Amino acid sequence: MMNQYFSFKGQFLVLAFIFGAFSTAFSQEEFGSEFKVKAAPVKKKKEAAPVKDVKFNSKDYEKIKAYEVAGLDKNNYVVPKPEEKDAEKLAKRDQDLGVVKTTSGTAKVRYRDAAYVDGDKIRVYLNYEIVEQEVLLSGDAQGFDITLKKGVNRIDFEAINDGFAAPNTAEFKIFNDKGEVISSNQWNIAQGYKATIVIEKE
Template identity: 60%
Template sequence: MKKIFFLMVMSSISLQGFAQEINKSKFKAVPPKESKIKKEIPPAESAPKGNPPALVAKPNPLEINPEELFSDSALYKKESNSEGVFYRRNQYLGSFATKSFTSTIRYRDAAFVDGDKIKVYLNDKVIEPEVDLDSEFGGFKINLVPGTNKIDFEALNEGFAAPNTAEFQVYDDQGAVIFGSQWNVGTGYKATIILVKE
Protein backbone atom coordinates (compact mmCIF):
# COMPACT_ATOMS: atom_id res chain seq x y z
CA MET A 1 0.00 0.00 0.00
CA LYS A 2 2.94 2.25 0.70
CA LYS A 3 4.09 1.64 -2.82
CA ILE A 4 0.74 2.69 -4.27
CA PHE A 5 0.67 5.78 -2.12
CA PHE A 6 4.24 6.60 -3.17
CA LEU A 7 3.36 6.19 -6.86
CA MET A 8 0.38 8.47 -6.57
CA VAL A 9 2.37 11.22 -4.84
CA MET A 10 5.12 10.98 -7.43
CA SER A 11 2.78 11.06 -10.36
CA SER A 12 0.92 14.11 -8.99
CA ILE A 13 4.23 15.93 -8.40
CA SER A 14 5.43 15.14 -11.89
CA LEU A 15 2.14 16.27 -13.45
CA GLN A 16 2.20 19.46 -11.43
CA GLY A 17 5.76 20.16 -12.52
CA PHE A 18 4.88 19.50 -16.17
CA ALA A 19 1.88 21.84 -15.95
CA GLN A 20 4.00 24.58 -14.46
CA GLU A 21 6.51 24.29 -17.27
CA ILE A 22 3.81 24.95 -19.83
CA ASN A 23 2.55 27.98 -17.90
CA LYS A 24 6.07 29.39 -17.54
CA SER A 25 6.76 29.44 -21.28
CA LYS A 26 6.37 32.81 -22.98
CA PHE A 27 3.85 32.83 -25.76
CA LYS A 28 4.44 35.27 -28.60
CA ALA A 29 1.60 35.98 -30.98
CA VAL A 30 2.44 35.95 -34.65
CA PRO A 31 1.84 39.41 -36.12
CA PRO A 32 -0.47 39.54 -39.16
CA LYS A 33 1.14 39.98 -42.54
CA GLU A 34 0.65 43.34 -44.18
CA SER A 35 -2.00 43.16 -46.84
CA LYS A 36 -0.80 43.89 -50.36
CA ILE A 37 -4.36 44.97 -51.38
CA LYS A 38 -4.81 48.70 -50.99
CA LYS A 39 -8.21 50.08 -50.13
CA GLU A 40 -9.53 52.21 -52.96
CA ILE A 41 -11.05 55.54 -52.01
CA PRO A 42 -14.07 56.34 -54.20
CA PRO A 43 -13.81 59.59 -56.15
CA ALA A 44 -15.62 62.57 -54.73
CA GLU A 45 -18.98 63.22 -56.36
CA SER A 46 -19.13 66.41 -58.35
CA ALA A 47 -22.26 68.46 -58.83
CA PRO A 48 -23.77 68.23 -62.34
CA LYS A 49 -22.90 71.08 -64.61
CA GLY A 50 -25.74 73.36 -65.63
CA ASN A 51 -29.28 73.50 -64.29
CA PRO A 52 -31.16 70.28 -63.62
CA PRO A 53 -34.19 69.71 -65.83
CA ALA A 54 -37.38 71.18 -64.47
CA LEU A 55 -39.81 68.73 -62.93
CA VAL A 56 -43.02 68.35 -64.86
CA ALA A 57 -45.82 69.02 -62.42
CA LYS A 58 -48.99 67.01 -62.76
CA PRO A 59 -51.70 69.44 -63.83
CA ASN A 60 -54.26 70.18 -61.16
CA PRO A 61 -57.71 69.46 -62.62
CA LEU A 62 -59.23 72.00 -60.21
CA GLU A 63 -57.23 74.86 -61.71
CA ILE A 64 -59.29 75.93 -64.71
CA ASN A 65 -58.68 79.06 -66.73
CA PRO A 66 -62.14 80.27 -67.85
CA GLU A 67 -60.67 81.99 -70.92
CA GLU A 68 -59.24 78.68 -72.13
CA LEU A 69 -62.43 76.83 -71.19
CA PHE A 70 -64.62 79.17 -73.21
CA SER A 71 -62.19 79.59 -76.14
CA ASP A 72 -63.82 76.87 -78.30
CA SER A 73 -66.28 78.81 -80.45
CA ALA A 74 -68.00 75.57 -81.52
CA LEU A 75 -69.08 74.98 -77.92
CA TYR A 76 -69.36 78.48 -76.44
CA LYS A 77 -70.79 81.71 -77.79
CA LYS A 78 -68.36 84.64 -77.89
CA GLU A 79 -68.76 87.37 -75.27
CA SER A 80 -70.61 90.44 -76.50
CA ASN A 81 -71.04 92.70 -73.52
CA SER A 82 -72.13 96.17 -74.37
CA GLU A 83 -71.95 99.04 -71.92
CA GLY A 84 -74.17 98.38 -68.92
CA VAL A 85 -75.03 94.81 -70.05
CA PHE A 86 -72.88 92.34 -68.11
CA TYR A 87 -74.70 89.05 -68.73
CA ARG A 88 -73.92 88.50 -72.42
CA ARG A 89 -71.05 86.20 -71.59
CA ASN A 90 -70.36 82.66 -70.41
CA GLN A 91 -70.09 82.20 -66.67
CA TYR A 92 -67.61 79.88 -64.94
CA LEU A 93 -69.10 78.65 -61.67
CA GLY A 94 -66.04 76.76 -60.32
CA SER A 95 -64.40 73.34 -60.02
CA PHE A 96 -64.97 71.00 -57.10
CA ALA A 97 -63.43 67.67 -56.09
CA THR A 98 -65.59 64.79 -54.91
CA LYS A 99 -65.23 61.09 -54.17
CA SER A 100 -68.88 60.43 -55.01
CA PHE A 101 -69.95 58.00 -57.69
CA THR A 102 -73.06 60.06 -58.45
CA SER A 103 -74.13 63.66 -58.09
CA THR A 104 -77.52 65.33 -57.96
CA ILE A 105 -77.95 68.74 -59.60
CA ARG A 106 -80.97 70.84 -58.59
CA TYR A 107 -82.01 74.22 -59.98
CA ARG A 108 -84.87 76.74 -60.02
CA ASP A 109 -85.54 80.28 -61.21
CA ALA A 110 -83.62 82.53 -58.83
CA ALA A 111 -85.72 85.65 -59.24
CA PHE A 112 -89.15 86.39 -60.65
CA VAL A 113 -90.53 83.30 -62.41
CA ASP A 114 -90.60 84.70 -65.93
CA GLY A 115 -90.39 81.67 -68.24
CA ASP A 116 -86.61 81.07 -68.28
CA LYS A 117 -85.60 77.91 -70.16
CA ILE A 118 -82.28 76.06 -70.18
CA LYS A 119 -80.55 73.14 -71.90
CA VAL A 120 -78.19 70.96 -69.83
CA TYR A 121 -74.99 69.28 -71.08
CA LEU A 122 -72.71 66.73 -69.41
CA ASN A 123 -69.24 66.61 -70.99
CA ASP A 124 -70.60 68.38 -74.10
CA LYS A 125 -73.49 65.90 -74.59
CA VAL A 126 -77.09 67.03 -74.13
CA ILE A 127 -78.76 65.35 -71.17
CA GLU A 128 -81.76 67.71 -70.75
CA PRO A 129 -82.84 69.31 -74.07
CA GLU A 130 -85.30 71.84 -72.59
CA VAL A 131 -86.11 72.63 -68.98
CA ASP A 132 -88.60 75.28 -67.79
CA LEU A 133 -87.34 76.96 -64.61
CA ASP A 134 -89.98 77.66 -61.99
CA SER A 135 -90.03 78.43 -58.26
CA GLU A 136 -89.70 74.77 -57.20
CA PHE A 137 -86.40 72.90 -57.45
CA GLY A 138 -86.11 70.45 -60.32
CA GLY A 139 -83.06 68.50 -61.29
CA PHE A 140 -81.37 65.28 -62.29
CA LYS A 141 -78.84 62.74 -61.09
CA ILE A 142 -75.64 61.94 -63.00
CA ASN A 143 -73.09 59.15 -62.79
CA LEU A 144 -69.64 60.68 -62.41
CA VAL A 145 -66.76 59.35 -64.48
CA PRO A 146 -63.25 59.36 -62.98
CA GLY A 147 -61.59 62.70 -63.69
CA THR A 148 -63.37 65.74 -65.11
CA ASN A 149 -67.18 65.99 -65.35
CA LYS A 150 -68.19 69.27 -67.03
CA ILE A 151 -71.79 70.43 -66.65
CA ASP A 152 -73.03 73.29 -68.86
CA PHE A 153 -76.34 75.11 -68.41
CA GLU A 154 -77.22 76.94 -71.64
CA ALA A 155 -79.80 79.74 -71.55
CA LEU A 156 -82.39 79.07 -74.25
CA ASN A 157 -84.08 82.41 -73.52
CA GLU A 158 -84.16 85.21 -70.98
CA GLY A 159 -87.82 85.00 -70.08
CA PHE A 160 -89.77 88.25 -69.63
CA ALA A 161 -87.03 89.84 -67.53
CA ALA A 162 -83.42 89.55 -68.71
CA PRO A 163 -81.13 87.79 -67.99
CA ASN A 164 -81.71 84.04 -67.58
CA THR A 165 -81.27 83.60 -63.82
CA ALA A 166 -81.21 80.43 -61.77
CA GLU A 167 -80.19 79.17 -58.37
CA PHE A 168 -78.54 75.75 -58.41
CA GLN A 169 -77.25 73.22 -55.88
CA VAL A 170 -74.88 70.28 -56.35
CA TYR A 171 -75.07 67.28 -53.97
CA ASP A 172 -72.85 64.22 -53.52
CA ASP A 173 -74.16 60.66 -53.26
CA GLN A 174 -74.52 61.05 -49.45
CA GLY A 175 -76.82 64.08 -49.79
CA ALA A 176 -74.20 66.61 -48.68
CA VAL A 177 -74.04 69.91 -50.59
CA ILE A 178 -70.86 70.21 -52.68
CA PHE A 179 -71.69 73.70 -53.93
CA GLY A 180 -74.55 76.09 -54.46
CA SER A 181 -74.75 79.43 -56.29
CA GLN A 182 -76.56 81.34 -59.06
CA TRP A 183 -76.02 82.09 -62.73
CA ASN A 184 -76.98 85.13 -64.76
CA VAL A 185 -76.46 84.59 -68.49
CA GLY A 186 -77.94 85.85 -71.73
CA THR A 187 -79.60 83.75 -74.43
CA GLY A 188 -77.16 81.29 -76.02
CA TYR A 189 -74.56 81.66 -73.27
CA LYS A 190 -73.61 78.94 -70.80
CA ALA A 191 -72.91 78.66 -67.09
CA THR A 192 -70.36 75.91 -66.40
CA ILE A 193 -69.46 73.91 -63.31
CA ILE A 194 -66.82 71.18 -63.17
CA LEU A 195 -66.86 68.20 -60.79
CA VAL A 196 -63.62 66.25 -60.52
CA LYS A 197 -64.14 62.68 -59.33
CA GLU A 198 -61.07 61.57 -57.36
Protein backbone atom coordinates in the same frame (compact mmCIF):
# COMPACT_ATOMS: atom_id res chain seq x y z
CA MET B 1 -69.43 220.35 2.34
CA MET B 2 -71.79 217.47 1.77
CA ASN B 3 -72.28 218.53 -1.83
CA GLN B 4 -68.54 218.54 -2.41
CA TYR B 5 -68.27 215.13 -0.77
CA PHE B 6 -70.96 213.65 -2.96
CA SER B 7 -69.52 215.40 -5.93
CA PHE B 8 -66.08 213.91 -5.23
CA LYS B 9 -67.58 210.52 -4.49
CA GLY B 10 -69.60 210.66 -7.67
CA GLN B 11 -66.56 211.51 -9.71
CA PHE B 12 -64.68 208.65 -8.10
CA LEU B 13 -67.45 206.21 -8.92
CA VAL B 14 -67.58 207.38 -12.52
CA LEU B 15 -63.84 206.95 -12.85
CA ALA B 16 -63.99 203.53 -11.21
CA PHE B 17 -66.76 202.47 -13.57
CA ILE B 18 -64.84 203.64 -16.63
CA PHE B 19 -61.65 201.94 -15.45
CA GLY B 20 -63.54 198.68 -14.79
CA ALA B 21 -65.13 198.74 -18.25
CA PHE B 22 -61.74 199.16 -19.94
CA SER B 23 -60.11 196.44 -17.89
CA THR B 24 -62.97 194.04 -18.62
CA ALA B 25 -62.79 194.67 -22.33
CA PHE B 26 -59.04 194.22 -22.29
CA SER B 27 -59.23 190.96 -20.32
CA GLN B 28 -61.89 189.55 -22.67
CA GLU B 29 -59.74 190.34 -25.66
CA GLU B 30 -56.77 188.59 -24.08
CA PHE B 31 -58.88 185.59 -23.06
CA GLY B 32 -60.31 185.28 -26.51
CA SER B 33 -56.93 185.39 -28.19
CA GLU B 34 -55.35 182.80 -25.89
CA PHE B 35 -58.15 180.21 -25.82
CA LYS B 36 -59.34 180.01 -29.39
CA VAL B 37 -60.25 176.44 -30.37
CA LYS B 38 -58.21 175.31 -33.33
CA ALA B 39 -59.35 172.41 -35.55
CA ALA B 40 -56.96 169.47 -35.74
CA PRO B 41 -55.19 169.19 -39.08
CA VAL B 42 -56.67 166.50 -41.37
CA LYS B 43 -54.16 163.85 -42.35
CA LYS B 44 -54.34 162.71 -45.91
CA LYS B 45 -54.52 158.94 -46.47
CA LYS B 46 -51.76 157.44 -48.48
CA GLU B 47 -52.99 155.84 -51.67
CA ALA B 48 -52.03 152.21 -52.25
CA ALA B 49 -49.41 151.65 -54.86
CA PRO B 50 -50.87 150.23 -58.10
CA VAL B 51 -50.36 146.47 -58.64
CA LYS B 52 -48.01 145.81 -61.47
CA ASP B 53 -48.94 143.13 -63.99
CA VAL B 54 -46.61 140.12 -63.85
CA LYS B 55 -45.72 138.95 -67.29
CA PHE B 56 -43.97 135.74 -68.22
CA ASN B 57 -42.23 134.90 -71.39
CA SER B 58 -41.33 131.55 -72.88
CA LYS B 59 -37.84 131.63 -71.37
CA ASP B 60 -39.31 131.73 -67.86
CA TYR B 61 -41.24 128.50 -68.48
CA GLU B 62 -38.14 126.76 -69.79
CA LYS B 63 -36.53 127.28 -66.38
CA ILE B 64 -39.33 125.42 -64.55
CA LYS B 65 -38.51 121.73 -64.01
CA ALA B 66 -41.13 119.01 -63.59
CA TYR B 67 -41.56 117.72 -60.03
CA GLU B 68 -40.64 114.04 -59.83
CA VAL B 69 -40.85 111.63 -56.91
CA ALA B 70 -37.96 109.20 -56.85
CA GLY B 71 -38.25 105.60 -55.70
CA LEU B 72 -41.87 104.95 -56.73
CA ASP B 73 -42.89 102.12 -59.04
CA LYS B 74 -44.73 102.90 -62.24
CA ASN B 75 -48.50 103.14 -61.78
CA ASN B 76 -50.03 100.28 -63.76
CA TYR B 77 -53.58 100.70 -62.47
CA VAL B 78 -56.14 100.16 -65.20
CA VAL B 79 -59.48 101.91 -64.90
CA PRO B 80 -62.32 99.36 -65.30
CA LYS B 81 -64.23 99.72 -68.54
CA PRO B 82 -67.84 100.90 -68.23
CA GLU B 83 -69.20 97.67 -69.72
CA GLU B 84 -67.60 95.67 -66.89
CA LYS B 85 -70.00 97.38 -64.47
CA ASP B 86 -73.04 97.02 -66.72
CA ALA B 87 -75.16 94.02 -65.64
CA GLU B 88 -76.66 93.65 -69.10
CA LYS B 89 -73.26 93.52 -70.78
CA LEU B 90 -71.86 91.22 -68.08
CA ALA B 91 -74.63 88.73 -68.88
CA LYS B 92 -73.55 88.60 -72.52
CA ARG B 93 -70.67 86.24 -71.92
CA ASP B 94 -70.16 82.67 -70.74
CA GLN B 95 -70.03 82.30 -66.96
CA ASP B 96 -67.52 80.13 -65.10
CA LEU B 97 -69.09 78.63 -61.98
CA GLY B 98 -65.85 77.04 -60.81
CA VAL B 99 -64.58 73.54 -60.01
CA VAL B 100 -65.74 71.31 -57.17
CA LYS B 101 -63.85 68.20 -56.08
CA THR B 102 -65.49 65.12 -54.59
CA THR B 103 -64.97 61.41 -53.97
CA SER B 104 -68.67 60.74 -54.40
CA GLY B 105 -69.73 58.17 -57.02
CA THR B 106 -72.93 60.08 -57.93
CA ALA B 107 -74.24 63.61 -57.85
CA LYS B 108 -77.66 65.22 -57.80
CA VAL B 109 -78.02 68.49 -59.75
CA ARG B 110 -80.95 70.70 -58.76
CA TYR B 111 -81.94 74.15 -60.08
CA ARG B 112 -84.81 76.63 -59.98
CA ASP B 113 -85.57 80.20 -61.04
CA ALA B 114 -83.49 82.54 -58.87
CA ALA B 115 -85.67 85.65 -58.92
CA TYR B 116 -89.34 85.29 -59.83
CA VAL B 117 -90.77 82.86 -62.36
CA ASP B 118 -90.66 84.70 -65.68
CA GLY B 119 -90.44 81.92 -68.25
CA ASP B 120 -86.66 81.25 -68.26
CA LYS B 121 -85.71 78.17 -70.31
CA ILE B 122 -82.40 76.28 -70.33
CA ARG B 123 -80.68 73.39 -72.08
CA VAL B 124 -78.34 71.14 -70.04
CA TYR B 125 -75.19 69.40 -71.26
CA LEU B 126 -73.05 66.77 -69.53
CA ASN B 127 -69.59 66.41 -71.05
CA TYR B 128 -70.85 68.22 -74.18
CA GLU B 129 -73.84 65.90 -74.62
CA ILE B 130 -77.41 67.09 -74.12
CA VAL B 131 -79.06 65.56 -71.07
CA GLU B 132 -81.99 67.99 -70.86
CA GLN B 133 -83.22 69.39 -74.21
CA GLU B 134 -85.46 72.09 -72.78
CA VAL B 135 -86.28 72.91 -69.19
CA LEU B 136 -88.76 75.59 -68.10
CA LEU B 137 -87.47 76.95 -64.78
CA SER B 138 -90.03 77.21 -62.01
CA GLY B 139 -89.98 78.17 -58.36
CA ASP B 140 -89.57 74.51 -57.35
CA ALA B 141 -86.24 72.67 -57.60
CA GLN B 142 -85.88 70.21 -60.44
CA GLY B 143 -82.91 68.47 -62.05
CA PHE B 144 -81.26 65.14 -62.72
CA ASP B 145 -78.85 62.58 -61.23
CA ILE B 146 -75.54 61.64 -62.79
CA THR B 147 -72.98 58.92 -62.26
CA LEU B 148 -69.61 60.56 -61.93
CA LYS B 149 -66.65 59.23 -63.86
CA LYS B 150 -63.15 59.66 -62.52
CA GLY B 151 -61.65 62.98 -63.47
CA VAL B 152 -63.60 65.82 -65.09
CA ASN B 153 -67.38 65.90 -65.30
CA ARG B 154 -68.44 69.11 -67.07
CA ILE B 155 -71.98 70.48 -66.84
CA ASP B 156 -73.17 73.37 -69.09
CA PHE B 157 -76.39 75.30 -68.60
CA GLU B 158 -77.32 77.12 -71.81
CA ALA B 159 -79.86 79.96 -71.79
CA ILE B 160 -82.51 79.26 -74.46
CA ASN B 161 -84.17 82.62 -73.73
CA ASP B 162 -84.15 85.56 -71.31
CA GLY B 163 -87.70 85.09 -70.04
CA PHE B 164 -89.81 88.19 -69.50
CA ALA B 165 -87.07 89.88 -67.45
CA ALA B 166 -83.54 89.58 -68.83
CA PRO B 167 -81.19 87.93 -68.22
CA ASN B 168 -81.76 84.21 -67.67
CA THR B 169 -81.26 83.69 -63.93
CA ALA B 170 -81.26 80.58 -61.78
CA GLU B 171 -79.78 79.12 -58.64
CA PHE B 172 -78.53 75.58 -58.39
CA LYS B 173 -77.15 73.11 -55.89
CA ILE B 174 -75.16 69.92 -56.31
CA PHE B 175 -75.37 67.14 -53.71
CA ASN B 176 -73.03 64.16 -53.21
CA ASP B 177 -74.18 60.60 -52.61
CA LYS B 178 -74.57 61.40 -48.87
CA GLY B 179 -76.99 64.22 -49.56
CA GLU B 180 -74.45 66.91 -48.67
CA VAL B 181 -74.27 70.13 -50.68
CA ILE B 182 -70.89 70.27 -52.43
CA SER B 183 -71.65 73.30 -54.59
CA SER B 184 -74.18 76.14 -54.52
CA ASN B 185 -74.25 79.11 -56.89
CA GLN B 186 -76.26 81.23 -59.33
CA TRP B 187 -76.01 82.10 -63.00
CA ASN B 188 -76.97 85.26 -64.84
CA ILE B 189 -76.59 84.75 -68.59
CA ALA B 190 -78.19 86.20 -71.68
CA GLN B 191 -79.81 84.10 -74.40
CA GLY B 192 -77.29 81.90 -76.23
CA TYR B 193 -74.64 81.96 -73.49
CA LYS B 194 -73.62 79.19 -71.09
CA ALA B 195 -72.82 78.79 -67.40
CA THR B 196 -70.35 75.98 -66.72
CA ILE B 197 -69.39 74.03 -63.62
CA VAL B 198 -66.89 71.18 -63.38
CA ILE B 199 -67.22 68.31 -60.90
CA GLU B 200 -63.87 66.62 -60.48
CA LYS B 201 -64.04 63.10 -59.06
CA GLU B 202 -60.87 62.20 -57.15
